[in-house]
Amino acid sequence: LQAKPLAGHTVLMTAGPTYEPIDPVRGITNISSGKMGYALARALALAGAKVQLISGPVALPVPYGVERIDVQTAREMHQAVMQRVGQARIFIGVAAVADFRPLDVAADKIKKTGDGLTLNLTRNPDILAEVASLPAAPFCVGFAAESQNLDTYASGKLQAKRLQLVVGNLVQDGMGGDTNQVVLFDAAGSHPLPRASKTEVATGIVAHLAKMLEV
Ligand code: PMT
Secondary structure (H helix, E strand, C coil), X not given: CCCCCCCCCEEEEEECECCEEEECCEEECCCCCCHHHHHHHHHHHHCCCEEEEEECCCCCCCCCCEEEEECCCXXXXXXXXXXXXXXXXXXXXXXXXXXXXXXXXXXXXCCCCCCCCCCCEEECCCHHHXXXXXXXXXXXXXXXXXXXXXXXXHHHHHHHCCCCEEEEEEHHHHCCCCEECEEEEECCEEEECCCEEHHHHHHHHHHHHHHHHHC
């Protein structure tokens, strides 16, 4: 086994949640802790890759040898990715990007004037789909967080977004916690990994990735 199988590879990746402001003190986010993405960034760096990690707001230290770029919103994440993707050989989307954001961000704290409040939401850019459809697209790895029918949805994403690899996980398994159980989907089929710590799962994903890149 080669000690640094990804030496010479540049990886651009996203991790964590995004935060979409509603007003100066409130926003929409999700329960992604960033642990899976940070574990993967660390494993990639250990395998010799040069890693740039575009990170939403998380409470985690920067893994050794990884360059972290902090962002809050999906649009900031999108911009940070697009600025750097030209130099990347591999793109990995681990972030739980908000699909929608409030259409208008209130300049002042919203007061409770009525019995209810309606928020108008608008679509955020799909970063992974945009990267995968670039004319000189890098090798693209997507994550799929599903609450049911993992096989159907995750393998569907492989084809729909034209990705080389999809890492599927059930949200009730992996989101927020320290362990995860994933299934890898590529053109050759599906490859389940055993439930393990996110560090071990990350090592398994990197081993699979290194094998795919060997040829
Ligand atoms: O952070 P943890 O607590 O450790 O949890 C890890 C995790 C469950 C968040 C992670 O393992 C995971 O599954 N991440 C992807 C979550 C997700 O949003 O999946 P999705 O099926 O909605 O998106 C599919 C893919 O498109 C993902 O690679 C996502 O990063 C990407 N995407 C989605 C929407 C969008 N607007 N832009 C994107 O790039």
